[in-house]
Amino acid sequence: MPSKSLSSLLASLLVGLGCASPSSVEPGPAFVFPDESFAFANELLAAYEPGPDSRLRMVPREVPAEYGQNCVAMIRAARLFHAHARFDASLPRASEAVYRERIEAVLASDPRRKRPVVDPILIPGYPNLYAFSQGEETLLQGLVDDRWGGYFQRGHWRMILPFSRAQQARSAESLLGAVRRGDPPVVHVVRFPKIDINHMVLVYGAEETPDSIFFDFYDPNYPGDHLRMRYDRARRTFEFERNDFFAGGPVRAYEVYDGPIY
């Protein structure tokens, strides 16, 4: 597996450095939310409560999470289903074995592919991933489960380096461009070296105002919820809203599953 990754990395580097890759002029199909997301949630492993400094601190959950710490696996999978799968509700439902085989084929595909391929893997019996993950929840949770793999996402190296305001401004423009091109970006949201947020989301929409850019994103922790992250043009800073595990406020954001080194 590492040798395969190494060869694909080297090949990507060679292509990226040596040749001009063809760029598609036509925008890709938009990521349709919530149809192309999972209906089940990535659960938090701990509960959170406000500390004396108004930040949130972890406390043990009363009921252990059954399916959690999978934000990377779920966002990766959502991107893969967007690019490599086609749903057809007019076909009869298949057996669990068939679905297992198809899901595994989708998950083994290239996560850096942002637009649908010409020969997608057919998922019969369901109109979209949302319905599929309602009907086949246990099967999907079993296969989209890679808690340790999340720590080895290739682009994680970037989080230990500082993010300047200029870099975040470029990041915002890049995300805006990606959304408009129909290349739904996967975004790593961090505050390293603080670890009060280390999360992954998929951005599918954007709205510009004179002082902000609002990014609509799919958060696997909140299935079906329409959520927004704000980029403050003046401060050149992303802001993540308060939720169950983050007290809200400025964060750093950058795209992953994008190119050979992210």
Add this chain to the structure above:
Amino acid sequence: MARSTRGISCVLAAALQLGCITGQTFDAARLDEGPEELVEACRQGDWLRVRYAAVSTREFGQVVSRHERAAAIRLSDLEARPRVPVDRVEVLALEPREVRSGPDCLAVPAKLGAPDAPTPVGGESTVVVPSGVLHRDRTAAWAYPLAPLTLALDAVATPVLAVLWFPYTAAGD
């Protein structure tokens, strides 16, 4: 000798540019300065010159200091429709003493507001200055004395990280 010195300098410069310890230190010292209140505003040609009370805050809003500031803002950018994004409005920093209304700079009513605030109708029109236009990036003073230490640490740490980067990136998903 000169060539090797230059080579080492280049490698060191490249390593320090990545500078994760220095960079993270300065990132932690990041301050945002924004206007609290306009004290005076006057118009000189296509420029609105403003003197204002500014407040510096840490990232999560804790107030660090207050100052008097001044700036010249391109009026045609403020008046453009659709609105010009706040980070693209042309602004020049001035000394507060440079903003005094008089024959050369005619006093005008101005107020801070949201970029999409409606322009007041009737009477003397008030110029609405979006707060974001007067934002300035600042760095807390405590970061600078630490720079020699963090740069020295980066000179050691960054090449190590650069070596580790290859296997991590090659084996990573």
